[in-house]
Amino acid sequence: MKPHAYKPRFLELLCNRPSGADIGREAAAGLTVGLIALPLALALGIASIPVGADTPYSAPALGIYTAIIAGFLISVFGGSRVQIGGPTAAFIPIVLLIVQAHGYVGLLLATMMAGIILILMGFARLGTLIKYIPWPVTSGFTTGIAVAIMVTQVVDFSGIHGETAIPGEFFEKVEWLCHHLGTLDAMTVLVALLSCAVIFFWPRIGWKRLPGSIVAMLLGTLAVWGLNQLEGVQIATVGSRFGDSAIPAHLPSFMMPAVSVEMIRELIMPATAIAILCSIESLLSAVVADGLTNQRHDSNSELIGQGIANLICPFFGGLPATGAIARTSANIRNGGRTPLAGVVHALSLLAIVLLFSSFARYIPMPTMAAVLVMVALHMGEWRALKEIKRMQTGDALVLLTTFALTVIFDLVVAIEIGMVLAALLFIRRVSETTEVSRVTHNDVLESPEHVAQGKAIPEGVLVYRIFGPFLFGAADKMQDALEELSDYPKVIILRMHLVTAMDTTALYALVNLVERMRERGTSIVVSGIHRQPLELLRKSDSLKTLGIDNFCGHYDEALNRAQQLIAESK
Known part of the structure; x- marks a missing residue:
């Protein structure tokens, strides 16, 4: 089999020489998506890095740096004209797991390894094979990730605190939360709930080009600044959690992650899980984009572009990244039709970092938690859980098993066992539907009406x-x-x-x-x-x-x- 003939869509854009009107439309779409991506990148960075992890930059800075660097690279090297890349909520559970088990350096190495795997998958023409991952598996781990995200945000959403940090294991985490429930802060919960309400209702009552998450972040910041002036009120902010210079007003420096044969051996499974998750989410996003634009993406070139982004991003301290369905859809709704919009989205985030990073310290943590809770609510396949009773027993078993393993253990185990169960179910169904019957001289292949x-x-x-x-x-x-x-x-x-x-x-x-x-x-x-x-x-x-x-x-x-x-x- 010949290797894939790689051709990024950005090269196609350069060859076509867009008009001034097209450039203006793409720039407007990119700026809008940049505003949407800003609070998400900050919140995803905070949620992905455990408190106390040894990192060169703060957690929110890592999220925004990933959105800038990976967003730019995915638009330039990807196989979709409208894909918007960056950190996504789906990576939170697996990133937390890797950092807790192997440290931040282990995460950088695992992300680079995932990038190499994605590039090899693209050149080997494996982009089309992602469709063979059955729906119960993808639905199960997507909903499981949504639940896991909401559990990780309980502390910032409610203000619960304790003498020790919240554990990483699911059951220990639930036990810790129940034990410290008495420390819940009513004002923190109020800010979080109001932030959720703003995010939910703003698209219905406000200016749609201004994202609800940005409005919630601005209003939440003003409200918390005022509340913190009152005696006895102290709501956590990005500054109080990560320091006043949480986001430096410059791009990160080049760094060379430590590499050893032993670490590669230990990280091969987590890296493979990152690659699989990245390929599923990016290609699913590309398929959704095709349906909205009547275009056709190149799945193998898209995998190569995703691989390049995940290979390069760790050299600047970045997190795993992939195509984001919500941001891609927003790009299309606002007129984006070429990779130029994705490039502008990354450059607009860079401009915000250079000009306004000093204001990040005032952003309240409950608002950041509210942003991620709303993301989790939108990404979960909740309708699938409601329809469990109507599914075939085997499909329901695969979905529930993948869901439970994602929540209780981790995504690596969930994908492995979910795929094995789906494969066994496939074999069983094929064997059950195969018929062996005796042929006689009276047999015909089809009846006359067929x-x-x-x-x-x-x-x-x-x-x-x-x-x-x-x-x-x-x-x-x-x-x-x-x-x-x-x-x-x-x-x-x-x-x-x-x-x-x-x-x-x-x-x-x-x-x-x-x-x-x-x-x-x-x-x-x-x-x-x-x-x-x-x-x-x-x-x-x-x-x-x-x-x-x-x-x-x-x-x-x-x-x-x-x-x-x-x-x-x-």
């Missing part, structure tokens, strides 16, 4: 056939086939009489396809579906989404239904 030969397809109708088990490894093929269309028809018939089994990942792919096609004025008609896929759709309550009238027993009936839908649309 035969397509000789039957005219009405104008405005396209027909696709799915052959074989429709499981997580094949779900993406259906989307790829339909994305190649230049003009969308009025009706698409999916012939599923040769599909013997379907899993939850394929189910969600089918539901998402129906919703996307509906937005384009295209109806989906399913013909000849078997009992197991139909039962899965019924249990998940997806039949209502697809429309019960659009399920036909055979191909002849599907053609009649398609003609009826075309007639109704006229």
